[in-house]
Structures are given as C-alpha cells and as structure tokens.
Amino acid sequence: MTTHYNVQKHNTIYQVKDRILIGTMPPKAQVIEEAPDYLGNILKYFSKPRTLEDSFKFITSNSSLSEIEARNLVEELIENKIISNKKFDSDNRYSRHSLYFDLIDTPINAQEILANKTVGLVGMGGIGTNIAMNLAGAGIGKLIFSDGDTIELSNLTRQFLYHEEHVNNFKVEQAAKQLALINSEIELVPILESISDVEIFDKYFNECDIIILSADSPAEIHEWINSAAMKHGFAYSNAGYIDSFGAIGPMVIPGKTACYECYKNDGDLYKFLDNGQELPSNLNESFQAPSYGPLNSMVAAVQANEVIRYLIGVERKTEGTRLLINSQNYKIYEEVFTKNENCKKCGHFTHHTENLHASFQESSLTDVYVNERENDSFNSILLDSMMDRLIKVLPNTKILDIGCATGEQAIHFAQKGATIIANDISEEMLEVVNNKVNTLELKGIKTLHGDIVNLNIEDKFNYVICNNVLDYIEDIGTRLSKFKGLLTENGTLIVTIPHPIKDGGVWKKEYYNGRWNYEDFSLQNYFAEGKITKSRENKDGETVISSIESYHRTTETYFQTFVQAGFKVVGLFEPQPPNIVAETHPILFEKCSHIPYFQTFVLKKE
Incomplete structure (x- = not known):
C-alpha cells in the first residue's frame, strides 16, 4: 500500500517575506528564517496527501534542486515533523481530538487507550455532570457514576446535563440517558446510591483506573476513598470549590504521591487547625455552599483534562498538587503535597509541603x-x-x-x-x-x-x-x-x-x-x-x-x-x-x- 505524506493537519503555515511560520504558539511552533523562494510552494503542495515519488518530481520541477536534494529536503521535513504520514478522517467521531493529541505529542494510540479505561464519578452535581459530559465525548470506555439525589430546579444553573422536565427525577438515571445521547459507544453504569461508607467503593468502583470525587459529604468520604484507593490501587482526585475558588486535586496515585492521610492537615484550612487536630463541626447548621455555573464548568474542564492526561500517560499538573482558581481574576494558586514518611496509609516516604506558607532555609x-x-x-x-x-x-x-x-x-x-x-x-x-x-x-x-x-x-x-x-x-x-x-x-x-x-x-x-x-x-x-x-x-x-x-x-x-x-x-x-x-x-x-x-x-x- 502506497504511503502518503502531508503537512501536519493541526499546523497553520504562513509566509512573511523570507520567513515561514509553522504553527502559532511555542513550544511547538517553528520559524524557518531566510527560507528559499520555493519552500512555501512546496509546503502548500503537501497540503494534500502526496506520495514520495510524486513529491520528488514536483520539487525538482518547481525549484533548482536536484533529485538528491529534493529527497534530502523531504527527509528533513519529515524529521522536523512538518510533514507526516498520519491519516486524517474528518468523519471519525474523535478526529478533532486526535489532532489535539498529535499536537501535544501523546501516544499514537491515545484514543484506543481511552476506549479501554474505566473512570468513576462520585457525585453527579454541577461538577460531576460536566466532567461526565467531557469524558463521554472523549470516548472513555466505561463510566461508573453514583448519586442518590434527585434533580432540583436550582441545579439547572450549572448541571447542564439535565433539563426542566427532568426535575424530581433521579440524577444518575437521567444522566445515563443523556450521556448515551452524547456517545452511544461507551458503557454507562449508574449507581443510585449516595456514599455512606467505604464498602460502596469496594462494591462498585474497585475496577476503576481513576475516580473523581466531587461530593464533600459525609465528612468521612475522603477517608473512605483514600482507604479504598490504597486497597484497590486506583488513582483518585478531588474537584470542588472553596468559597469563590475552584479546587482541583490533589490527584492521589497510590505508591507515588501523598495520600489524604498525608495532606489532610495542610492547605487552605491550615491556619484554623491546631497541631494536626481534625476540623471541628460547622456551627452554622443552615450552611449552604454557593455554587456558580461558570466556576463549576472551569473546575470540571480542568479536572476532565487531568483525567485524560493521566489515562494516556502524559504529565499531570495536579499530581500531588491542588490547584485553586480564583473565579474573579483567574489567578491559579498551587498547594503541593508530598508523602509523609510516617504515614500509616501510604508508607514511609519524606513529607514536605511547598505552598504559599512554606518556610525557607536561611542562607549566608x-x-x-x-x-x-x-x-x-x-x-x-x-x-x-x-x-x-x-x-x-x-x-x-x-x-x-x-x-x-x-x-x-x-x-x-x-x-x-x-x-x-x-x-x-x-x-x-x-x-x-x-x-x-x-x-x-x-x-x-x-x-x-x-x-x-x-x-x-x-x-x-x-x-x-x-x-x-x-x-x-x-x-x-x-x-x-x-x-x-x-x-x-x-x-x-x-x-x-x-x-x-x-x-x-x-x-x-x-x-x-x-x-x-x-x-x-x-x-x-x-x-x-x-x-x-x-x-x-x-x-x-x-x-x-x-x-x-x-x-x-x-x-x-x-x-x-x-x-x-x-x-x-x-x-x-x-x-x-x-x-x-x-x-x-x-x-x-x-x-x-x-x-x-x-x-x-x-x-x-x-
């Protein structure tokens, strides 16, 4: 079968005088300074798939290059990833995602990897549903999601998976129907149950590659998911908000990062805690957390991206790190957590927290x-x-x-x-x-x-x-x-x-x-x-x-x-x-x- 080459589909190519600009943003963008007159025309030629033999003929006919020089030029274009033999099928469901994966240099079989992964979602509110829509659209093979609540009218400001006619229906049942409309190729497993103890993770979520926790009650839920993660080996991450700040992470990977037991006394509440004591009960018995649609969407988008990056094996920003997004000015703060060598949950590793409140060692x-x-x-x-x-x-x-x-x-x-x-x-x-x-x-x-x-x-x-x-x-x-x-x-x-x-x-x-x-x-x-x-x-x-x-x-x-x-x-x-x-x-x-x-x-x- 004849191989065809063309310029990378995701790259723009502009010629400005004797400079050729390939791509737009660093670090992937390239600039060819003092480009020969014929190069722009050759790159335009490769906008469509071409065989190597046809391209050699075109180059020698439209430049002063010999056939050997034409071959060397094509080899250089391939080596610098300006042209490639990757095929693009515009009718493929995941074609635009595939272009993105090419752009950021993920594994060539990234989409196949995602199709064989299982993700758990605990909580199908504003963040959980938005994450679910992103992951369903991305072609995650299996989504397991749990929630025991019904849909309320006030949910619709941020839970875009649901409509007015769905009010009073159970969230997970309606979510399964709506997600199937987004992607009928994936497996959906709704769990009509709120998290009440650690056994629910053992029973429903033990096969997951990663679980996203977007529920914050009961108070013991973080302890439960952490214990289950250490037992079954799945990764997990938190997604939520603290007042007007969106919170993503930390992503906990058993055996690699700090676990909840390591970091639970660090972070935004550090100044209210006394020598590692547990946070006391909230005296405001009528407390209701504010929730804002755009903030939910921001958090969900970042968290979904981190899940996909984890599953296909590329770097994650939230691995051992919590990001706090200020919804008013979009500044992103980081709280970095590392293992506690005395942690009873995840083993004997050095624990060090680097954040806004980190101390420093005085130098001379x-x-x-x-x-x-x-x-x-x-x-x-x-x-x-x-x-x-x-x-x-x-x-x-x-x-x-x-x-x-x-x-x-x-x-x-x-x-x-x-x-x-x-x-x-x-x-x-x-x-x-x-x-x-x-x-x-x-x-x-x-x-x-x-x-x-x-x-x-x-x-x-x-x-x-x-x-x-x-x-x-x-x-x-x-x-x-x-x-x-x-x-x-x-x-x-x-x-x-x-x-x-x-x-x-x-x-x-x-x-x-x-x-x-x-x-x-x-x-x-x-x-x-x-x-x-x-x-x-x-x-x-x-x-x-x-x-x-x-x-x-x-x-x-x-x-x-x-x-x-x-x-x-x-x-x-x-x-x-x-x-x-x-x-x-x-x-x-x-x-x-x-x-x-x-x-x-x-x-x-x-």
Whole structure:
C-alpha cells in the first residue's frame, strides 16, 4: 500500500517575506528564517496527501534542486515533523481530538487507550455532570457514576446535563440517558446510591483506573476513598470549590504521591487547625455552599483534562498538587503535597509541603553569591555588561575592586589584561575568589582582605570600582576621601548602589501559576533616610536571607556627598535588562524591567 505524506493537519503555515511560520504558539511552533523562494510552494503542495515519488518530481520541477536534494529536503521535513504520514478522517467521531493529541505529542494510540479505561464519578452535581459530559465525548470506555439525589430546579444553573422536565427525577438515571445521547459507544453504569461508607467503593468502583470525587459529604468520604484507593490501587482526585475558588486535586496515585492521610492537615484550612487536630463541626447548621455555573464548568474542564492526561500517560499538573482558581481574576494558586514518611496509609516516604506558607532555609550571603552571582543575579543581568562598557582596559590598566564579593568582575577584567586588586572584608568571599584565580591560573590579580579605610595601599589606580558597598556604610564621606586618594590624576571612580527607589519601597507579590508574580510596587517613604532592614530573594523569588541591614539615602544625598568629597559626576546610569532576560530569568526580568534596581555614578576628581 502506497504511503502518503502531508503537512501536519493541526499546523497553520504562513509566509512573511523570507520567513515561514509553522504553527502559532511555542513550544511547538517553528520559524524557518531566510527560507528559499520555493519552500512555501512546496509546503502548500503537501497540503494534500502526496506520495514520495510524486513529491520528488514536483520539487525538482518547481525549484533548482536536484533529485538528491529534493529527497534530502523531504527527509528533513519529515524529521522536523512538518510533514507526516498520519491519516486524517474528518468523519471519525474523535478526529478533532486526535489532532489535539498529535499536537501535544501523546501516544499514537491515545484514543484506543481511552476506549479501554474505566473512570468513576462520585457525585453527579454541577461538577460531576460536566466532567461526565467531557469524558463521554472523549470516548472513555466505561463510566461508573453514583448519586442518590434527585434533580432540583436550582441545579439547572450549572448541571447542564439535565433539563426542566427532568426535575424530581433521579440524577444518575437521567444522566445515563443523556450521556448515551452524547456517545452511544461507551458503557454507562449508574449507581443510585449516595456514599455512606467505604464498602460502596469496594462494591462498585474497585475496577476503576481513576475516580473523581466531587461530593464533600459525609465528612468521612475522603477517608473512605483514600482507604479504598490504597486497597484497590486506583488513582483518585478531588474537584470542588472553596468559597469563590475552584479546587482541583490533589490527584492521589497510590505508591507515588501523598495520600489524604498525608495532606489532610495542610492547605487552605491550615491556619484554623491546631497541631494536626481534625476540623471541628460547622456551627452554622443552615450552611449552604454557593455554587456558580461558570466556576463549576472551569473546575470540571480542568479536572476532565487531568483525567485524560493521566489515562494516556502524559504529565499531570495536579499530581500531588491542588490547584485553586480564583473565579474573579483567574489567578491559579498551587498547594503541593508530598508523602509523609510516617504515614500509616501510604508508607514511609519524606513529607514536605511547598505552598504559599512554606518556610525557607536561611542562607549566608556568601552562599547566595556562590550559587547565583555569576549567572542568576541582578548583578549578572544588569551590571556586568554595563561595567564592560564603562571600563576600557588598555596596557598597564590598574583596577581596584572594593567589595569584590566572589570576584566575577575582578576576574573578568584580569582576563582582559588589567592588573587587579580585589578587596573584601569577608574572608569567605576572598577564599572563593582565590580558588577561582588558582583554577584559572590568572597572574594579574591579587586579593586584599580588610576594610579599605584601614589598609595602606601605595598604588594608584586608573579605576576604582565600588559596587553595592556604600549602602552598608553609615559614614560614606570617609571612604570617598580614601577612594579619591587611590585614583590616578585622570582616574575614574565607579560607584553602584541599590537604586533609592527600589530600597524605598516594597513589592506586592503573589504565588500562582507555579511561580511568584510581582504585580505592584509600592514606594512607601522615599525621603526617609537612615537604617533599613530588607530581605534577599533568589532568582525564583524565594526568600533566602530574611534580614539584611543597610542605609537608605536619596539620589540627591548621594550626589551632594560625592560633590562635597571633591568629585564631579560625569555619568549616571540606571541599567535595564535586555529582552532575552524575559526568557532566561522571567522573575528577575519582571522585577527589574518595571522599576530601576541599580544606580551607577561615574565620578572624576575635580
């Protein structure tokens, strides 16, 4: 049988001048830069299924390529998944889903896998029915669903499987009829019974691959499904809402993730619980949970997607994680749960919870510099390239780097041929510098320990660098006088400080979509000068040092102090990040592209 090839059905292809854009969104989209004139016409040719032999003839007739080059081009198109031999049957029930599965690189037999899976649904209300409709449409082989309630008029705001004429009918009986209208090829097993004990899972749901729990009563239901999951080996997940937040997960996979026993005392109610006690009874005996159609649909859609991804074996976001969706602004918060090594249900595994309330391990300043200074810091993305522009290394250039920390700039300029003295008050920092210098076998650099004011240095320097030091010093006038005496007659002093705006305010940040997001910066009291206490964060926005004392001064104060010390300001810079940082360090970019993080003064002696 002859094989036919065509462009991937799910890809758009546009030609913009000499660029060909294949697909629309990363990471699957591809861009062919400087595409040859004939390539667009060839891709258009493959919009219909073509044999390889026919395609070789077309290419050689419509380009300057030889047959060998035409064959190589087709092989390259196949290798890059631009064309393929996958067939598309528009009349197939699951054809559009198959295109989606192709797009996200799922197993080639994804639809066949789903047809052989069994999913349980506990609760056929607003979330359960919406999940059921998604799974029935997706071709899950067997759906087992339970509920003992009848349909009420107030259900119809969100339970779209039911109609007005169904009011007072049992939910599961009507659901079976309606789901069969969606997909008559799947097996439907309605259970007209509410969950009253663990035995219902043993009796009706033991064959399930995964169960979705969208019922929240009785209170013991989570304990029951967890025990049954450990016994029968099925996965399960929760889907519901907490006030105006939709809640999906965590997905519990026996032997892999935390179980309910591990995480039941963590999460949104953590602050109301006392040392692991069970949540007490609700004193509001007339409580009725609000329920909102669009929120039910959002939760159901995410949960159905997670079920399908689990069944076909691709990554799940809710595996061991609960997502909380704010229905008012669509922010997504994550609560991550891992196993408790002392859990009596799921075994001996390490338990750790990472969420908004997670604690951190304090790091030393040296540790922070060693781990992040070279590539993952504001210094690396903002200062290093600017310093390279400001300092011109000529023969016999001498540089004094005051507060050199782990030595990135000192080493950089030594490698360019300058003679360097790298000074710091921290022996730990200088030990790091010395190790780097010895490894690189650099001859033009030496280290000097101690406070620069108290050191006797006879040399004069073309450049004195003092980056992010003066903000730790109460009396900067004395140091500026020392710096002035260390410069050659035409020497340059370069001083960088944390920008007074940045140190005069605070970020409001929130954790959602799997990361810290910096949304609003509040400038609190810019003109209040003096000692301040601030924290230090790493590239991921996690606090690594909780308390650092420094001195806040306004730009005017720094400027006047420089002038009084006998300097003239010949340059003032507020470095901005290059756009590539948005891709490599999104959190750092989000912060330093909105407000200035450093202020650099270039000074000459009057």
